[in-house]
Amino acid sequence: MNSFSEAAGQTFSLLASADAKLVDIVLLSLRMSITAALIGGVIGLPLGAVIAVNEFRGRRTLIVILNALMGLPSVVVGLLVYLLLSRAGPLGSWGILFTPTAIIIAQTILIMPTLAALSRQVIGDAWHEYREQLRSLGETKLGAAPTLLWDLKFSLVTIVLAGFGRAISEVGAVMIVGGNIDGVTRVMTTTIALETSKGDLPLALGLGFILLFIVLALNAAAYVVNDTAQRRYG
């Protein structure tokens, strides 16, 4: 129990001191995870919509694969991206291993299946329900996807938040492709891992509380914005 009270104390002193280094780490974590969630959304949501409204060969297989990929182990993604971006790898000439860009790429790959699979499900259900209606309005399949994406935007925000949540809580891939370099690629989760390694468990847990708090605050903000918009325009 002692560890918990110590951790709580650490949390408060960290917050009170507003340690410049900690602020940098928090901002870096947010910047990368938000970028990954946005890129993932821009690609993943339309992908989900297209799969939802179209009939094509291998569609079921694709859906099963996408659903399965939601459980993609992050270390595997880390390893794949590492091998791609390594100097000895096919994209080695880009020279972006151990940079924030590498982390964003890994996080995007990690959350993309989740975003595509969940939006496929949500949009698929709506398509099932409104298909006749949309058709009678003269909507083609090509046009239905954007219409449904727009109509379901409030549900889709939650899906993007799920992607963001997985990105910011990720440690395995970020450690491998980022290298946990102080001041460059050290994010909240890898800082927690490092402090755990040093045996400073209260500090590690304190940082964990801060991470939880940030994720909570961001989700609360998104909820309020979403809810307000839904009342006004929904």
Added chain:
Amino acid sequence: MVIIRRTFLALLLALAALGAQAQNRFIVVASTTSTEQSGLFSHLLPVFEKKSGIQVRVVALGTGQALDLARRGDADVVFVHARAAEEKFLAEGHGVRRYPVMYNDFVLIGPKVDSAKIAGGKDIIDALKKIESARAAFVSRGDNSGTHIAELDLWKASGIDLAKARGPWYRDTGQGMGPALNTAASMNAYLLADRGTWLAFKNRGDLEILVQGDRRLNNQYGVMLVNLEKHPTVKRDLGQSFIDWLVSPEGQKTISDYKIGGEQLFFPNAGQVGV
């Protein structure tokens, strides 16, 4: 389809630009968890960065992994502690030259209860034999790190064939120094650790140093520039200036200045022959 492809390409280019805009005067140093987790780098690097304007980006892994990283051309400099592995790296042509930098020592850590009765001894071989015959819990790094390699060498020197002797008492964790210490602390096991990480380690529980001072516990660190001829992206000049500084009187003094609780963690010995 063309639009999608173009968007994707633009996205990739934007991403690449994001990475490229970062500061260019930096080097990547593949090093070990002991130098990172003992806090040496946070003491050492600001001094060098201020003087040279070169940012040093440390990726801390076990020695084996650090060398493998450099073998793929992903580091400019390696700073590790396993001489035989380092010399193999040189012989393969991946490194230019090895410079001894500093040393400290390994210590045998164990619980205060000390069921194998080894406390206070100076003979590491004798201690390992007692642990093995008592079947006392022993945590191994098991990650091909410098400390793991040293541990395996010591088992070999004590005539114990781990392949036969290992049982539930020998716990291969495949973890860095800190996590292995956390594991040992929670199960009151023995383990071999480098003194630096031990001194900086906070979650000690009932663990303490039981055996130290045997010359076979010496732990030598070396630094090497990765070979430009084999890996054309290596920043030779920047990397070499970091190495030159490490072995210079100023670098050596900065290393010996690093202390925790008044105790010096690393002892500079650049230029010493045969280490």
